Amino acid sequence: MGQQENILDYYSVECDSRKQFVAQGKSIILERSSYSYRLEPEIGNGWMDLFQISYGVTLGRACFYTPFHCQATDSPGMIALFVVVSGRLDIESSDGHILESYQEGSVGLGYRKNIRGITISYQPDKVKKKAEVVSIDIPVTFFSQLFPEGSCDFSALRLMPEESCLIRFDHICRHCALSVANSLMCLDCRQIKDFIRIESSVLNLVNMLASHFKQLTSLRGTRTNQRYYEKVRDVMAILEEQFHQKHTIASLARYVGLNECYLKVAFKELTGQTIAEFQRSIRLNQAKKLLETKSYNVTEIAHNIGYSNPGHFAAAFKREFGISPSGMKLIPK
Numbered sequence: 001m002g003q004q005e006n007i008l009d010y011y012s013v014e015c016d017s018r019k020q021f022v023a024q025g026k027s028i029i030l031e032r033s034s035y036s037y038r039l040e041p042e043i044g045n046g047w048m049d050l051f052q053i054s055y056g057v058t059l060g061r062a063c064f065y066t067p068f069h070c071q072a073t074d075s076p077g078m079i080a081l082f083v084v085v086s087g088r089l090d091i092e093s094s095d096g097h098i099l100e101s102y103q104e105g106s107v108g109l110g111y112r113k114n115i116r117g118i119t120i121s122y123q124p125d126k127v128k129k130k131a132e133v134v135s136i137d138i139p140v141t142f143f144s145q146l147f148p149e150g151s152c153d154f155s156a157l158r159l160m161p162e163e164s165c166l167i168r169f170d171h172i173c174r175h176c177a178l179s180v181a182n183s184l185m186c187l188d189c190r191q192i193k194d195f196i197r198i199e200s201s202v203l204n205l206v207n208m209l210a211s212h213f214k215q216l217t218s219l220r221g222t223r224t225n226q227r228y229y230e231k232v233r234d235v236m237a238i239l240e241e242q243f244h245q246k247h248t249i250a251s252l253a254r255y256v257g258l259n260e261c262y263l264k265v266a267f268k269e270l271t272g273q274t275i276a277e278f279q280r281s282i283r284l285n286q287a288k289k290l291l292e293t294k295s296y297n298v299t300e301i302a303h304n305i306g307y308s309n310p311g312h313f314a315a316a317f318k319r320e321f322g323i324s325p326s327g328m329k330l331i332p333k
């Protein structure tokens with residue numbers, strides 16, 4: 001298979017040829033740009049769907065309640081993004097060597113240069129009883145168009161070994177990818193309003209990745225900018241670990257030893273979010289995890305993640321995920 005701008009049909013043929021899935025009804029909204037599958041009962045329990053959005057970008061979502069292994073072939077000329085929402089994802093070579101391994105909360109980004117046969121292994125989380133993965137394939141030809149000519153250096157990708165990942169657990173873009181992936185798993189692509197949210201969320205994420213590449217280029221050889229980059233990562237770590245505590249820009253700036261104004265500007269430039277937006281998203285994703293355990297009521301969760309007003313929490317949660325906290329509790333495990 002040569003380089004393709006749209007690999008949706010290729011992936012769907014692979015799914016059909018493996019005889020592991022039963023095709024579901026196609027969405028009238030998406031017509032021929034979507035494929036939905038569920039596992040054959042004798043193989044396991046789970047589902048996946050694939051659909052094309054704008055500019056040749058292909059989105060895949062998978063949710064498996066039992067361990068599942070399948071063969072696949074990487075498409076060359078693609079920037080491939082994996083986000084593990086729950087469970088574990090292993091990518092193995094044809095000889096069984098683990099090329100990439102992703103735990104819950106991990107994000108992987110790689111440049112696929114050659115056709116490569118791989119085995120994908122989904123392992124459900126022991127508590128949540130499921131493995132959820134979001135994948136996004138972005139044509140390099142489209143990705144490069146997000147930059148003015150000559151303004152972005154892709155050598156960092158092109159020099160990478162095939163199995164390497166540019167984004168790992170502590171990468172500055174990880175949080176944005178996780179937030180988008182969590183939202184995507186809650187949306188129904190058969191509903192036009194949800195499909196619009198899906199498309200806009202994915203394209204916004206792609207644009208943020210492009211912004212990250214520009215930052216990588218501008219940071220090379222610049223000690224001052226590199227210092228800001230490290231300070232921003234320190235702030236991100238604080239907000240992730242102490243999500244339930246109240247932090248101010250002043251307190252964070254003092255902790256990392258950076259001027260408040262510089263911190264605000266650097267954080268926004270490097271993450272695409274304000275500090276308040278980042279903290280809110282961290283808290284809401286933690287709330288989503290607590291709701292899935294069915295062990296706490298909405299008021300308890302609001303207080304656990306740092307909201308003093310349950311009503312404000314419920315409104316923020318619905319804006320983030322498109323569903324109310326009480327509605328999320330009704331979803332079966």
